[in-house]
Amino acid sequence: MCWSRNSPWWVKWRSGRALLEAAPRLLPDVILLDLSMPLLNGIDAAYQLKRLVPDTKLLFLSMHGDATYVTEAFRAGAAGYVLKRSTATELLQAIRAVLRGQLYISPMLAKDMLDPLLHSTRSKRSMTAPQKQLTIRQREVLQLVAEGRSLKEIASILCVSVKTVEFHKTRIVKQLGLSTTADLTKYAVTHGLVLA
Numbered sequence: 001m002c003w004s005r006n007s008p009w010w011v012k013w014r015s016g017r018a019l020l021e022a023a024p025r026l027l028p029d030v031i032l033l034d035l036s037m038p039l040l041n042g043i044d045a046a047y048q049l050k051r052l053v054p055d056t057k058l059l060f061l062s063m064h065g066d067a068t069y070v071t072e073a074f075r076a077g078a079a080g081y082v083l084k085r086s087t088a089t090e091l092l093q094a095i096r097a098v099l100r101g102q103l104y105i106s107p108m109l110a111k112d113m114l115d116p117l118l119h120s121t122r123s124k125r126s127m128t129a130p131q132k133q134l135t136i137r138q139r140e141v142l143q144l145v146a147e148g149r150s151l152k153e154i155a156s157i158l159c160v161s162v163k164t165v166e167f168h169k170t171r172i173v174k175q176l177g178l179s180t181t182a183d184l185t186k187y188a189v190t191h192g193l194v195l196a
Contacts, residue, residue, distance in 0.1 A: 016040025017157065023053045030057045030095055035064050035073070038147065039157060041193050043069075044139050046076035057098040061091065065109055069192055080104035133175060139193065141168040145181060146188030 016037040023031065031049060033042040040048075046058050059080040060073045070081050079098035082091055083106045090106065097104040134142065137158075144154045151169070155162045169184075178184055188194045 014038070016042065016045035019045060020048055020052065023049055023056065027053060028056055029099060030059055032059050032061045033073075033078075035060065035062045035069055035192055036194060039144065040140060041143055043072050043076045043192075044136055044143070046073065046078060047136060050077035059094055059098050059104070064192060065106075066192075067109075070105070070109055074103075081109065082106050083108055134172065138168050138172050138175075141165060142172050142184060142188050143193045145169060146185040146194045148185075 017039040019031070019033075019037075020040065031053075033046060035042045037045060042060060042062070046060075049056065049058060057079040058077055059082065060070075060078050061082050061084060062069065062073075063084045064070075065083050073081050080094045080103060082094045082104070086106050086108070094104040094106075140158060141154060144157060149157070151162050151165045154165045158165070172184065173179065176184075176187060178187060185194075
């Protein structure tokens with residue numbers, strides 16, 4: 001979702017890719033992201049949004065309260081992170097805070113998150129090394145494979161050739177030490193790239 005201070009309106013997008021296409025045109029003040037968005041997950045969308053609309057504040061609204069996801073959201077450029085089970089009042093408080101240039105994190109998460117965020121220490125449950133080594137394009141391909149898309153569909157979505165998709169899929173399988181599409185899907189679900 002996007003929100004603008006100058007003309008209060010909300011726009012909801014069907015996928016992370018649709019959001020990336022519209023954000024530079026709309027230049028919203030705040031974008032609400034979820035970790036699990038179709039076609040492009042929230043973390044990877046955030047990295048790209050920070051390049052496309054650097055002045056827009058990114059606020060994650062997610063059911064995932066795991067420290068790994070929260071840390072990755074802030075690394076990707078989030079200004080705030082709110083749990084979906086939070087109240088509407090808290091969401092408005094978070095929007096106001098990020099518009100003022102402050103960072104915001106749900107109080108339910110703050111106790112567990114502040115120390116690692118402030119001291120830049122790594123969580124014991126942080127991403128595995130192989131996933132961190134995947135490129136953004138590889139993560140996109142992995143997510144689309146896990147969503148059940150064919151190689152031809154993935155090529156169309158990413159505007160690349162089928163051979164390029166096959167190349168990325170082969171590299172992902174090798175890097176992660178997996179062998180089947182089912183293994184890739186399980187990996188993507190386990191690491192929050194798609195919902196189960």
